[in-house]
Amino acid sequence: MSLNAEAVRAASSAFRKPPDFHPSYGTAGFRADADLLASTVFRCGLLAAARALLLGAHTGLMITASHNPVVDNGVKMVDPDGGMMPQSFEPVAAELANCANDDDVVAVLRDRVLGAALPALAASASASPQQPQHLTVLVGHDTRPSAPQLLAAALSGVRALGVRAVSCGLVTTPQLHFLVHAANHGSSRAADGPAAPQLQLYYDTLVGAFLQLSQRPHAEDLNGGAGSGAYGSGTAERKAVVLYVDCANGVGAQQLGPLVPALRGVGIELQLRNTGAGGGTLNLGCGADYVQKERMPPSEFGDVPAGARCCSLDGDADRLVYFSPLAAAAGGGGGGVSLLDGDKVSMLAAAYVRDLMGQLPEEALRGIRVCCVQTAYANGASTAYLRDVLQLPAVCTPTGVKFLHEAAHDADVGIYFESNGHGTVLFSQELLKRLRAVDSNAAAKELLLLARVINQTVGDAISGILLVEHILRRKGWGLPEWQALYSDLPSRQVKLKVADRAIITTADAERVCVTPAGLQDAIAHIVQEFPQGRAFARPSGTEDAVRVYAEAATQQAADELARRVAQVVYDLAGGLGSRP
Ligand code: G16
Structure with a gap:
C-alpha cells in the first residue's frame, strides 16, 4: 500500500481549517463549536483509517460532543478492541488536526502517522487479505443538527485512504465501541469487514444476559446460603418498579426503545422523558450533567412524584446517574433531588x-x-x-x-x-x-x-441501568x-472562565495545582479553614472553563469553600467576567 497523496490532498481541500482555530485533543477527543469542526472531523476520518491500516483491523469514530451544548460537536476515536485510541497517539492527532494546509496534512499523515509502517504496509498489501478495501471504519453520531455535515467529512476522510467507511447512523457512543469490538471479534467478524452494523448483537448480549439473570434465583440461595441476608427477600425481588428515564433529548431515547418491552416483561416499567419528541433541546435543563451538577430534577419531570425512581443519561448515553425528586418546599420552591451519582x-x-x-x-x-x-x-x-x-x-x-x-x-x-x-x-x-x-x-x-x-x-x-436494576432487585432495595450505603459529604462544583485555561497545570491526579505560581498555596490556605474541607481546581478538557470542586462538613461550608477557591483562581489565573 502506498499513500495516494493526490487523493488525500484533493479530499482535504474540501475541508479547510479555519485559520484561527487551533484544536486540542482533550479529555475525550476533539470538541468545539460545530461550525469550526469540518476539517478536524475529516482528519479524524483519515486518522481512523490510518489506525485501521496500521493495525490491520476495523476501527471507529463517533461524532458527538456528549454533555456539551447542542451547538458544539466533537469526535471520539475507537480502536479495534473497542477501547479508546491510545494516549500515545494523541499528540500526532493534534498535529494532524492543526495542519495549516492540504500539503501539511499529507506530510503529517505520511511521515508522522503512517511513517515507518508504510513500506511494511505496502509489502503486506499484496499478500494479506487486510487490504484497505477490506478494512472498515464504523462511524456513528448523536442527535446534533450538525451531525450530517460532519458525518460527510468523516466518511470522506476514511475513503481518502481507500478504507471502507460504514455509517452506523444514530447510535450511542458505547454502542459504537461495542460494534467496533464485535466487528473485530467473534461471529460478526467478516473477511471483508462488517457490511452493516450489528446493533441486534448489542441488545442480544446485554438484554439477553439481563433477562437470564432475572430468571435465576439468588446465587446465595443456589449456593446453600441463607438467601434473605445480603440479597434481600425473594418477595421484594419480584416487586414491579417504575423507572423514569431522562434521555437528555439525546440519542439514548431511541436506543432505549428495544428495552421498554423487554424490561416490562420482567416487571420494570421504563417511562422515557426528554426524548426529543417534546421539542426540548439536547442537554438543556436535562441530562446527567445537569442533574449531577445542579442537583435539580430535569425538564419534563414536573409530574414525577417525590421519591420516584429516576435516572438520567447524557447526550450520547455514556453517563448515568440515578436520582429521586424531593418534595417541593412549602410555598412551591424547587425540591431538588436525592442524587445517586x-x-x-x-x-x-x-x-x-x-x-x-x-x-x-x-x-x-x-x-x-x-x-x-x-x-x-x-x-x-x-x-x-x-x-x-x-x-x-x-x-x-x-x-x-x-x-x-x-x-x-x-x-x-x-x-x-x-x-x-x-x-x-x-x-x-x-x-x-x-x-x-x-x-x-x-x-x-x-x-x-x-x-x-x-x-x-x-x-x-x-x-x-441493567446493572443497577439487577442489583437493586437482588437486594430487594429501593x-x-x-x-443509605453511606452519606455523601456535602460538595459543590462550579466553573469559571479565564483568559487561557492552559496556564493551570496540575499534578497528583489533578489534586494539586502546579501553575500558576501561588495558586496551590492559596487553595491549601483556604481549605484548612474548613472542617473536613477538600478542594481543587483543574482546566476542563471538554469546555473552555476551569472547574472547581469543594467538599466540607456542611453544604453551606462546601458552597463557601468553592466560592473562595474560585476567587483565587479568578485572581491568579486571569478570570474573565465578574469575580465569583
Ligand atoms: C468527557 C469524558 C469524561 C469526563 C468529562 C468531563 O465526558 O469522557 O471522562 O469526566 O468529559 O471532562 P472535563 O472535566 O475535562 O471537561 P463526556 O460525557 O462529555 O464525553
Missing part, C-alpha cells in the same frame, strides 16, 4: 461483586485482584466506604475515562466510575476463564452473566436503601 453506582457494583466473589471456591480466587478506580471528584465518603467497609483497594487517576479504563485493566475486576456517571466494570480474561471452570457455582455463573450485561468496552448508560 457515579460514586454511588460504583459502590453498589463493588459491594455486589465483592459479595459474589466471596462465594467462589478458593481455587478461582487465587491471585485475583479487585480494584476500584476513582478521580479527585469522588466524594470523600465514597472513598472512605471503599477503604473501611468494603476494604477494597482504590486508585485515583486524572479525569477522563481513558485514564480510569486503563487503570481498571490492571486488575482482574476493575470497577471504575467517575462521579459524573461515566464508568463500567471490567473483567479480565483470566478471571473469566476461572469462572467458566467453576460455573456450577451459582456466583460464578452470575458473574459470567454480569460480564455480558456490563459493556466491556466503555461506560454505557443503557448497560448501567433508592433509599441504596442511598
